[in-house]
Amino acid sequence: MTLPRQRRARRQRAFRIVTFVVLGAFFLIPLVSMVDFSTRGTAGSGRTGEAWGALLHDPELTAAIITSLELAALTVIGMVLLLVPTMVWVRLRVQWAARMVEFLCLLPLTIPALVIVVGIAPVYAWVTYFLGGSALTLTFAYVVLVLPYAFRSLDAGLSAIDLTTLSEAARSLGAGWFTVIARVVVPNIVSALLSAAFISVALVLGEFTFASLLHYDNLQVVIAFFGKSNAKVSVSASLAALIFGFVLLLLLSLLGRGRKGRRTTAIEPLAVTTPAGKEVKG
Amino acid sequence: MSASALETREGVEVRLEGLHREFSGVRALDGLDLTLRPGELVALLGPSGCGKTTALRLVAGLDDPDSGRVVVGDRDVTHVPANRRDMGMVFQAYSLFPHLTAQQNVEFGLKLRRVDRSKRAGRARQMLELVGLASQADRFASQLSGGQQQRVALARALAIQPAVLLLDEPLSALDAKVRAQLRDEIRRVQLEVGTTTLFVTHDQEEALSISDRVGVMNQGRLEQLAPPEELYTAPSTAFVAAFVGLMNRIPCRVEAGRASVLGATVRVTDRSVTSGEGIAMVRPEQLVVEASDAGSAEVLQVSFLGSVTHVRVRTADGHELLSQANGAEAARLTVHTPVRVRLVADQLLVSSD
Numbered sequence: 001m002t003l004p005r006q007r008r009a010r011r012q013r014a015f016r017i018v019t020f021v022v023l024g025a026f027f028l029i030p031l032v033s034m035v036d037f038s039t040r041g042t043a044g045s046g047r048t049g050e051a052w053g054a055l056l057h058d059p060e061l062t063a064a065i066i067t068s069l070e071l072a073a074l075t076v077i078g079m080v081l082l083l084v085p086t087m088v089w090v091r092l093r094v095q096w097a098a099r100m101v102e103f104l105c106l107l108p109l110t111i112p113a114l115v116i117v118v119g120i121a122p123v124y125a126w127v128t129y130f131l132g133g134s135a136l137t138l139t140f141a142y143v144v145l146v147l148p149y150a151f152r153s154l155d156a157g158l159s160a161i162d163l164t165t166l167s168e169a170a171r172s173l174g175a176g177w178f179t180v181i182a183r184v185v186v187p188n189i190v191s192a193l194l195s196a197a198f199i200s201v202a203l204v205l206g207e208f209t210f211a212s213l214l215h216y217d218n219l220q221v222v223i224a225f226f227g228k229s230n231a232k233v234s235v236s237a238s239l240a241a242l243i244f245g246f247v248l249l250l251l252l253s254l255l256g257r258g259r260k261g262r263r264t265t266a267i268e269p270l271a272v273t274t275p276a277g278k279e280v281k282g
Numbered sequence: 283m284s285a286s287a288l289e290t291r292e293g294v295e296v297r298l299e300g301l302h303r304e305f306s307g308v309r310a311l312d313g314l315d316l317t318l319r320p321g322e323l324v325a326l327l328g329p330s331g332c333g334k335t336t337a338l339r340l341v342a343g344l345d346d347p348d349s350g351r352v353v354v355g356d357r358d359v360t361h362v363p364a365n366r367r368d369m370g371m372v373f374q375a376y377s378l379f380p381h382l383t384a385q386q387n388v389e390f391g392l393k394l395r396r397v398d399r400s401k402r403a404g405r406a407r408q409m410l411e412l413v414g415l416a417s418q419a420d421r422f423a424s425q426l427s428g429g430q431q432q433r434v435a436l437a438r439a440l441a442i443q444p445a446v447l448l449l450d451e452p453l454s455a456l457d458a459k460v461r462a463q464l465r466d467e468i469r470r471v472q473l474e475v476g477t478t479t480l481f482v483t484h485d486q487e488e489a490l491s492i493s494d495r496v497g498v499m500n501q502g503r504l505e506q507l508a509p510p511e512e513l514y515t516a517p518s519t520a521f522v523a524a525f526v527g528l529m530n531r532i533p534c535r536v537e538a539g540r541a542s543v544l545g546a547t548v549r550v551t552d553r554s555v556t557s558g559e560g561i562a563m564v565r566p567e568q569l570v571v572e573a574s575d576a577g578s579a580e581v582l583q584v585s586f587l588g589s590v591t592h593v594r595v596r597t598a599d600g601h602e603l604l605s606q607a608n609g610a611e612a613a614r615l616t617v618h619t620p621v622r623v624r625l626v627a628d629q630l631l632v633s634s635d
């Protein structure tokens with residue numbers, strides 16, 4: 001009885017290690033190569049931090065990095081302001097529109113970015129006319145771009161709470177709609193909001209098509225440009241963007257765990273008393 | 283906690299006038315009139331789907347009537363949004379805010395009213411004490427039992443000193459024992475704070491045991507509004523009679539305002555049937571079953587319930603009747619024993635159908 005189980009456990013462990021190593025290599029080798037390439041000395045030997053220094057010193061590149069970070073922040077704000085009230089409203093008051101809103105939100109996923117840009121270009125002529133030619137006007141296009149992903153995440157978050165009862169309870173206690181959303185809904189969908197925000201940031205930092213075709217200089221456009229003139233700087237910038245994404249992801253999972261921890265530690269005394277709980281933990 | 287330590291507030295009168303509400307063809311409320319006296323606890327009782335929750339939601343402002351008015355004191359609140367109605371509500375579903383502790387939940391409404399911090403904390407503490415949960419103040423909803431959650435919800439609703447307290451089957455998710463305990467507690471708290479209260483339930487025992495008056499609803503209308511004992515002993519309609527408590531329906535003949543039932547002749551209380559065929563409404567305790575060889579009825583089933591005994595019998599003409607006796611004597615009857623059934627009542631309600 002114990003023997004096969006042990007063997008199975010060992011085989012499982014072996015499988016896990018192999019998977020880990022293979023996937024790890026798959027992800028790490030390109031990254032390590034990028035580090036290697038971007039720090040290679042000019043004569044083909046020795047190491048130099050020049051290409052990385054350019055991230056901070058090259059005015060064109062730093063401007064692009066700042067633009068992309070600003071775009072990411074604005075897109076997250078725009079997405080939250082647009083989606084959260086809409087989705088709450090649809091769930092509480094206009095259920096018949098739920099399908100339609102979902103369809104609209106998922107639409108950008110089914111249309112290639114190129115097609116969207118072609119369609120959106122004339123609109124952007126007007127945007128530029130009214131708001132000036134700042135690259136930050138890309139926010140509008142990016143909010144549309146991140147809609148499908150943010151929608152999925154927020155939809156899951158809202159489904160996990162009893163929105164109707166909570167909002168009615170808050171209203172009967174004197175809360176207006178703004179307070180209901182800010183004080184009751186948002187605190188209870190924090191994880192969903194964080195993951196929606198993260199995926200939006202990741203998308204915006206990696207976006208090339210829209211910016212390039214609408215002639216705005218965001219991070220990816222400048223990286224591509226450097227790719228033609230100074231490949232090392234281009235690689236260091238790409239890697240920096242990737243690492244930034246990883247850090248965000250890590251923070252997100254830590255935050256998520258922190259929140260869960262608060263809830264579960266409190267319930268622990270109950271879980272310990274049930275034998276099933278012990279087995280699961282062990 | 284004594285009543286004097288609580289800041290109470292005078293109860294106000296609440297009037298529901300001709301409320302209509304239709305949901306895509308379903309008439310949930312069909313002209314509901316109901317007046318709650320200041321400080322009174324009225325239970326709304328009725329079969330599932332009769333419109334109790336709808337009525338409560340209209341009072342709370344969570345839904346709008348098609349026509350009719352809701353008046354609190356002298357103020358017509360029909361078109362006032364829920365958050366400005368000043369009503370405390372406890373829901374059937376668990377409704378504590380999951381991200382807040384019990385204490386913070388109770389403080390929520392006070393915070394919105396900009397009560398300052400120390401006063402707020404003090405008042406929340408007091409409310410939690412009132413419902414016996416002061417020691418659990420720092421727990422989150424997920425760490426409280428169902429009964430405790432509903433008690434916190436009650437404390438939360440009362441903390442804002444609402445003009446009216448609305449309870450929508452707050453106990454239905456709880457087991458029988460906790461339910462009985464908590465309903466008495468709700469009544470105690472309600473008497474202490476003196477808030478006019480509308481309590482929706484489909485549990486008769488709950489309604490009859492804690493309210494000043496009980497309103498029985500049927501198909502979106504109020505059938506009768508009366509103190510519990512009056513509702514039981516003098517139901518005004520056949521529906522109320524059949525709905526509240528157990529009732530035997532015995533066909534009878536009515537002549538000159540008197541009905542002949544089981545060999546006895548009694549006065550008819552309802553004026554709707556003055557002569558001809560009718561159905562007499564007879565409570566189980568109004569029927570006495572005695573073993574008798576000459577009896578034409580037969581015992582079908584005997585259920586000993588502790589303080590009372592239920593005896594089910596079949597009469598010679600094939601009717602099944604339920605009788606309730608207090609002593610243990612009836613429990614000694616056995617199945618198939620021939621018995622005599624006697625009516626002990628000086629007046630009866632007779633319905634035409």
Ligand SMILES: Nc1ncnc2c1ncn2[C@@H]1O[C@H](COP(=O)(O)OP(=O)(O)OP(=O)(O)O)[C@@H](O)[C@H]1O
Nearest residue numbers: 305308309310329330331332333334335336337484
């Ligand atoms: N939001 C709604 N949409 C459509 N129909 C509704 C809605 N709310 C209530 N109804 C209908 O109105 C009628 C009354 O419902 P209500 O919830 O008031 O009943 P109730 O007396 O509270 O019943 P229960 O004891 O089962 O809670 C029912 O027929 C119900 O189907």
Ligand SMILES: [Mg+2]
Nearest residue numbers: 334335336451
């Ligand atoms: Mg209901």
